[in-house]
Amino acid sequence: MAVKKFNRxxxxxxxxASGVVGSVPxxxxxxxxxKVASEEPLKKVWSQCNGCASMCSKAVYSKNNRLWKVEGHxxxxxxxxxxxxxxxxxxxxxxxxxxxxxxxxxxxxTFEPISWEQAFSEIGEKLGxxxxxxxxxxxxxxxxxxxxxxxxxxxxxxxGSPNYCTHYSTCFTSKTNVWPKMVGDSLAADxxxxxxxxxxxxxxxxxxxxxxxxxxHKAIERGAKLVVVDPKYNxxxxxxxxxxxxxxxxxxxxxxxxxxxxxxxxxxxxxxxxRNVLGFSEFWEANKTASADWASEVTGIPADKIxxxxxxxxxxxxxxxxxxxxxxxxxxxxxxxxxxxxxVILNALVGNFYKIGGLxxxxxxxxxxxxxxxxxxxxxxxxxxxxxxxxxxPTVEPGRGIAQITPQLVEEGLIKAVFIYHxxxxxxxxxxxxxxxxxxxxxxVVIPTDWNETAxxxxxxxxxxxxxxxxxxxxxxxxxxxAHIYPQISIRAKALDPIHDTKPLRxxxxxxxxxxxxxxxxxxxxxxxxxxALSTVEGLTPERLYEExxxxxxxxxxxxxxxxxxxxxxxxxFKVPEYEANGFSGVPTWxxxxxWPKEENEFRLIHGKQPxxxxxxxxxxxxxxxxxxxxxxxxxxxxxxxxxxLGIKNGDTVTVxxxxxxKQAKVKVTELVHPDCVWISNSYGNFSERQKDxxxxxxxxxxxxxxxxxxxxxxxxxxxxxxxxxxxxS
Amino acid sequence: xxxYAMLIDASRCTGCGACRVACQMQHQLPPNMSFNRLEFRExxxxxxxxxxxxxxxxxxxxxxxxxxxxxxxxxxKRSDGIVLVDHDKCIGCKYCMTACxxxxxxxxxxxxxxxxKFCSEYVVQGQEPPCASTCMCSVRIFGDLDxxxxxxxxxxxxxxxxQLIPEKGTRPRIYYxxx
Ligand code: SF4
Ligand code: SF4
Ligand code: SF4
Numbered sequence: 001m002a003v004k005k006f007n008r009x010x011x012x013x014x015x016x017a018s019g020v021v022g023s024v025p026x027x028x029x030x031x032x033x034x035k036v037a038s039e040e041p042l043k044k045v046w047s048q049c050n051g052c053a054s055m056c057s058k059a060v061y062s063k064n065n066r067l068w069k070v071e072g073h074x075x076x077x078x079x080x081x082x083x084x085x086x087x088x089x090x091x092x093x094x095x096x097x098x099x100x101x102x103x104x105x106x107x108x109x110t111f112e113p114i115s116w117e118q119a120f121s122e123i124g125e126k127l128g129x130x131x132x133x134x135x136x137x138x139x140x141x142x143x144x145x146x147x148x149x150x151x152x153x154x155x156x157x158x159x160g161s162p163n164y165c166t167h168y169s170t171c172f173t174s175k176t177n178v179w180p181k182m183v184g185d186s187l188a189a190d191x192x193x194x195x196x197x198x199x200x201x202x203x204x205x206x207x208x209x210x211x212x213x214x215x216x217h218k219a220i221e222r223g224a225k226l227v228v229v230d231p232k233y234n235x236x237x238x239x240x241x242x243x244x245x246x247x248x249x250x251x252x253x254x255x256x257x258x259x260x261x262x263x264x265x266x267x268x269x270x271x272x273x274x275r276n277v278l279g280f281s282e283f284w285e286a287n288k289t290a291s292a293d294w295a296s297e298v299t300g301i302p303a304d305k306i307x308x309x310x311x312x313x314x315x316x317x318x319x320x321x322x323x324x325x326x327x328x329x330x331x332x333x334x335x336x337x338x339x340x341x342x343x344v345i346l347n348a349l350v351g352n353f354y355k356i357g358g359l360x361x362x363x364x365x366x367x368x369x370x371x372x373x374x375x376x377x378x379x380x381x382x383x384x385x386x387x388x389x390x391x392x393x394p395t396v397e398p399g400r401g402i403a404q405i406t407p408q409l410v411e412e413g414l415i416k417a418v419f420i421y422h423x424x425x426x427x428x429x430x431x432x433x434x435x436x437x438x439x440x441x442x443x444x445v446v447i448p449t450d451w452n453e454t455a456x457x458x459x460x461x462x463x464x465x466x467x468x469x470x471x472x473x474x475x476x477x478x479x480x481x482x483a484h485i486y487p488q489i490s491i492r493a494k495a496l497d498p499i500h501d502t503k504p505l506r507x508x509x510x511x512x513x514x515x516x517x518x519x520x521x522x523x524x525x526x527x528x529x530x531x532x533a534l535s536t537v538e539g540l541t542p543e544r545l546y547e548e549x550x551x552x553x554x555x556x557x558x559x560x561x562x563x564x565x566x567x568x569x570x571x572x573x574f575k576v577p578e579y580e581a582n583g584f585s586g587v588p589t590w591x592x593x594x595x596w597p598k599e600e601n602e603f604r605l606i607h608g609k610q611p612x613x614x615x616x617x618x619x620x621x622x623x624x625x626x627x628x629x630x631x632x633x634x635x636x637x638x639x640x641x642x643x644x645x646l647g648i649k650n651g652d653t654v655t656v657x658x659x660x661x662x663k664q665a666k667v668k669v670t671e672l673v674h675p676d677c678v679w680i681s682n683s684y685g686n687f688s689e690r691q692k693d694x695x696x697x698x699x700x701x702x703x704x705x706x707x708x709x710x711x712x713x714x715x716x717x718x719x720x721x722x723x724x725x726x727x728x729x730s
Numbered sequence: 731x732x733x734y735a736m737l738i739d740a741s742r743c744t745g746c747g748a749c750r751v752a753c754q755m756q757h758q759l760p761p762n763m764s765f766n767r768l769e770f771r772e773x774x775x776x777x778x779x780x781x782x783x784x785x786x787x788x789x790x791x792x793x794x795x796x797x798x799x800x801x802x803x804x805x806x807k808r809s810d811g812i813v814l815v816d817h818d819k820c821i822g823c824k825y826c827m828t829a830c831x832x833x834x835x836x837x838x839x840x841x842x843x844x845x846x847k848f849c850s851e852y853v854v855q856g857q858e859p860p861c862a863s864t865c866m867c868s869v870r871i872f873g874d875l876d877x878x879x880x881x882x883x884x885x886x887x888x889x890x891x892x893q894l895i896p897e898k899g900t901r902p903r904i905y906y907x908x909x
Contacts, residue, residue: 069755072864082866088751205744210866217742217867235744238781239867245777611746622761623754627747629762631770639776671772671779 040064045495046073046549048476050468051086052614053144054078054209055476057550058087060469060495067094067469067496072210075550077478077488080211085612087210089623091469094496098450098620098691100464101500111462116503116511119461124515126443127159130416136160137381138414142403143167143421147473148447151509152421158518160378163415165385165401169714170429174340175330177397177713182344182573184566187359189321190483191215194357196316197226198309200251201328205235206609212482225316227309229254229301230328232637232679233672235611244309248604248677248719249593250299252335254306255342256287256590257295261310262349264291269317269351276561277348279575283587290590298590300674317350319357326481328608331715338588340713341576345588348572354561362479363487363557368535370524384414387714394582396714404429404707404716407437417443418458421505422465426453427616427686430705430716431660447508450617451690464502469495471504472526474533475545488552491530491545584712595720597676601646603638604677605658605721607701613683620686620694634684634698635668638725639675643667648727657724658704664729665699678725732810732874734790734848737882737891739907742867743783745770749861749870756849756860763836765846766861785869787861788813788834788846789894789902796826796835811903812848831898848872 040063048055049070056079061068070091074081093099103119104111114122130138136159141152145166156164168176179186191197192215204212213236220226220239228240229251237243246254262268263284273280292310296303313320322343329339352358385402386392396402406425409415418441426435432453438444439458446459455462465471472494477487503511510522524532530542545551564570568577573586580586597603612627613619619628628634636656638648648654650669655662656678665680673679684698701718708717750764757765766787773780790813797805797813804819805826815826820842827835827843835843849859853872862870873882891905 068758069752069860071860080866082864083748083752084864084866085747085751088748088755088864092755205746208746208866210748213744213866214868233779233781235746238744238783239742243777611744611748612751623751624747626761626764627750630764630767641776671774671776672781673776675776 042068045493046491046546047469047495048473048490048492049079049083049087049090051084051090051618052208054481055478055490055492056083056087056210057478057490058083058091059549060091062496065497065499067091073490073550075488075552076211076490077482077484078209078211080214082210082214084208084210085624085627086208086614086618089612089621090618092623093621094467094469094499096450096621098688099467099500100448100451100455100462101502103464103501104459104462106460116501119463120511120515123443123445123461123512127417127512128516130442131159134416135381136378137162137384138416139163139419140165140384140406140409140415140417141419141421142401142406142423142425144423145400148421148505151505152419154375154521155419155509155513157375157378158513158516158521160380162380162383162398163385163401164399165403165406167403167423167425167428168400169396169402169709170331170404170716170718172327172330173396173400173715174336174710174713175325175343176400177395178337178340178344178576181567181576181578182341183353185361187324187347187353187361188479188481188483189323189359190355190357191321191323192218194219194316194319194321195224196313196320197224198229198313198320198322199226199236199240200229200254200322200325202323202325203228203230203234203236203328203608205238206611207327208609208611209481215482225312231606231674231677232608234608244301244305245674247298247300248606248674249333249335251329252339252342252588253290253295253298253590254301255339255346256290257292257299257303257306258310258313258346259342259349260287260291260295261307262314262346265311267311267314268349272351272353272561273348276353276565276572278569278571278573279587283345283574286585286587286589313350318352318355320350320352321358322346324359331710331713332717332719334594334710334717334720335591336710336715336717337712338591341588344572345574348574353572355559356485360483360557360559362477362483363485364477364479365487365489365553366536367475367533370529370532372524373520375518375521384409393709393711393714395578395584395712400714402709402714405709407435408707410438410441416441417445419445419447420454420458421447424448424452424454424616426457427700428702430702430707430718432687432702433661434707447505449502450620451688452616453686453688456688456690463508464500465508466498466502466504467496468492470498470502472530474526474529478550485556486552487555488550489545490550493546579712593720594717595722597722599724601724601726602722603642603725604719605656605701605704605723606677606679606719607682608679610681610683613681615683616686616694616700619683619697620691622693625693625697628684628697632666632668633681634666636665636699637668637670637673637679639673640669640671642675643669646725646727648725652727653729655726655728655730656699656704657726658721660706661703663699663703678723731876733876734811734853735873735875735882735903735905736848736862737871737885737889737905737907738785739869740782740784741907741909743768743785743869744867745783746866748864748866749785752860752864753846756852757847760839763838763844765836765844784906786832786834786894787904788848789832789900789904790846790848792901792903793899795829795831795898795900799825799829801825808850810854812850814847814850815843815845817842831895831900
């Protein structure tokens with residue numbers, strides 16, 4: 001299909017993007033990297049961060065292929081010129097001693113190095129046999145997603161497998177399931193221009209988006225009100241006007257109480273609802289009794305506070321926002337999908353859709369694709385994980401899948417070969433002991449950069465990818481999470497030459513395909529891909545994008561509610577037909593969490609992000625772990641009243657027991673967390689001995705979590721964990 | 731002549747540690763050595779509780795006690811007010827570390843006391859220290875107090891400020907915004 005040329009008209013220039021580079025840096029005193037000749041010029045290349053999924057555009061300064069430092073791109077939507085601790089620290093991880101330095105093959109409990117040629121030919125042969133005996137359907141590719149999808153799809157199409165899976169079900173799946181069905185679009189909040197900001201279970205200061213925090217500060221300076229609802233006093237609570245602690249697991253009740261106030265007090269945007277919404281009266285019929293007083297009983301938030309928040313939102317409407325959120329709440333409880341539905345409903349009730357200061361869609365430019373030989377058509381069976389399959393998980397998105405059940409699919413014999421790319425399910429999916437069963441597949445190929453748990457405990461072959469600073473990738477749109485009226489794109493260019501015997505993903509997948517006898521499907525270079533991607537943008541050369549790193553366009557979003565929505569009914573669905581057709585309630589109503597803490601020593605185990613970590617990979621970074629050490633970042637937060645009752649003092653070691661495991665943790669006794677729960681950062685508990693800095697530090701919520709699948713969206717119910725806590729080691 | 735200073739609005743800080751790592755990269759420090767730190771405090775009882783975070787680093791005192799106790803003049807003050815350590819003159823006696831009321835100094839791998847340099851070689855070229863430029867909450871403003879048009883001069887004119895441990899008479903060049 002020919003894509004219409006995108007007219008850039010003029011680019012907006014980044015004022016500070018091209019400056020004279022300053023004086024000569026000193027060098028990290030790592031043993032294997034000696035000082036280089038001081039006459040060498042300083043090199044500056046625009047890359048994109050890999051410290052989290054925001055991919056902030058950043059300048060990488062180096063000399064003689066030796067990294068000095070990184071700086072944020074002033075124009076980039078997510079960074080705004082600022083990088084977080086992870087952005088700086090993870091750059092230095094190119095020198096981490098836990099990197100896999102060449103291809104590896106399992107021999108018993110250990111690994112031995114092999115050549116790329118041998119790895120490709122052995123994997124190609126084994127995979128060929130598996131496909132012959134069990135069909136392509138028995139092959140699964142699972143990744144963080146969706147960065148490897150373009151190459152993975154070539155392999156999956158060639159062998160005829162429908163099983164491409166992302167980690168989304170372990171992260172934010174209820175949100176992404178709900179928005180297309182209810183709104184037909186995914187809208188981001190325009191925090192900077194809003195007058196009322198309600199953040200529930202979402203925290204730009206912990207799960208950091210640097211420019212997000214920057215915009216929140218600007219909004220507050222302008223007079224906007226920020227209210228943070230969270231069982232834990234999070235980083236945003238510190239700058240909020242109001243921290244409203246909520247009983248964990250009851251956010252849905254809080255939302256229902258807000259909606260009840262807005263509707264019963266006639267504060268909602270009647271015009272917007274009448275014109276655009278289907279299912280309003282069914283929603284109201286089903287929730288008539290869910291008043292602020294009722295919600296107060298369930299959530300522990302005073303009814304007056306719930307009414308005040310609803311009234312304040314209405315008074316600021318349509319420049320009032322309930323932040324649409326991300327991980328927080330969206331794979332946490334059996335009611336997460338209903339909670340996500342309520343997020344859409346509340347924003348719709350204040351009529352903020354497609355408004356400046358409200359919510360509007362990301363502005364993207366279309367990219368072209370490289371001219372290539374396409375795989376011939378092969379019949380594909382049903383997805384092994386049952387996503388989108390009648391009788392299994394019909395409403396879960398098949399494009400994303402259910403990552404946490406991979407070991408179960410191996411156990412049941414549905415999956416014989418597993419490819420795991422840029423993803424570490426052994427640490428980031430429920431019940432690591434069970435996840436280890438992935439190893440029992442006939443072929444397990446792990447494509448990481450470091451010796452993570454998944455590589456160590458499940459891989460038959462480890463094929464190391466170049467570090468992100470060592471590779472060029474195709475350009476990307478920067479949209480998502482923060483509304484911005486102008487489209488902008490960035491590129492990750494190779495800033496350093498690879499220091500180990502690693503390869504980019506394209507060459508890894510090509511090597512496997514070619515070893516299987518599929519010739520000619522990768523007859524393009526990354527430069528061809530970059531050029532093809534930009535072929536839709538008039539006058540924009542790859543050279544110019546490399547030079548500027550991030551480019552912003554002048555075409556822009558204009559306010560206005562669409563005449564039709566891209567849903568099955570062309571309206572905003574308060575009642576979701578797809579849920580109703582599959583036996584679920586179409587409108588959200590109160591569903592209690594599956595579990596409650598009851599005894600004096602029982603707590604709900606909740607988790608969240610700490611500002612200097614993203615995932616398990618950052619918990620092995622020497623710079624970031626030094627911060628953890630300085631501030632006891634791995635300790636488990638417990639409310640003082642509960643700690644006093646159990647005789648637990650700050651810094652004590654306790655035994656934490658769930659239905660899945662028993663482990664020890666240190667406790668931070670604090671006033672900054674709800675008494676019903678204990679809180680830990682999501683990043684710790686690394687158990688790969690090859691990770692020098694992360695190994696054995698702290699515990700992880702997944703250690704305590706049973707394998708579950710939330711039936712509507714496929715989430716992990718990651719906070720349906722009750723732990724018993726006793727002082728000392730028992 | 732410039733008169734360098736920093737204005738810190740601690741109420742904006744959310745404790746992310748970016749200032750620490752950005753500084754470590756700029757000056758190529760090992761992971762456990764840092765020129766700046768955060769002090770955390772809780773005030774109140776659940777649910778009416780507040781957290782305070784104060785970023786602390788070398789105050790570049792106008793009357794620096796570390797300089798006065800240094801037997802070899804290794805610690806010196808530049809004419810623009812930046813307090814620095816001459817590594818060649820340092821004998822490692824650590825008097826300066828004891829004298830500093832802000833606990834701002836830390837030993838490097840060669841056991842020479844080091845500390846925040848106010849990015850001395852970069853700021854003279856007009857660059858912003860990375861602890862300020864990388865901060866998503868714009869906690870720090872660095873600049874020249876002798877330039878009335880500098881961002882810091884303008885901010886200082888508008889806000890009431892305080893210094894840490896003023897009773898020691900150190901006259902710090904780092905000011906904090908009073909809330
Ligand atoms: S937010 Fe931080 S870790 Fe994430 S991409 Fe930006 S700088 Fe990197
Ligand atoms: S970078 Fe800014 S917000 Fe983060 S810890 Fe430092 S001063 Fe605080
Ligand atoms: S001014 Fe420079 S040396 Fe001092 S803390 Fe900031 S970045 Fe580090």
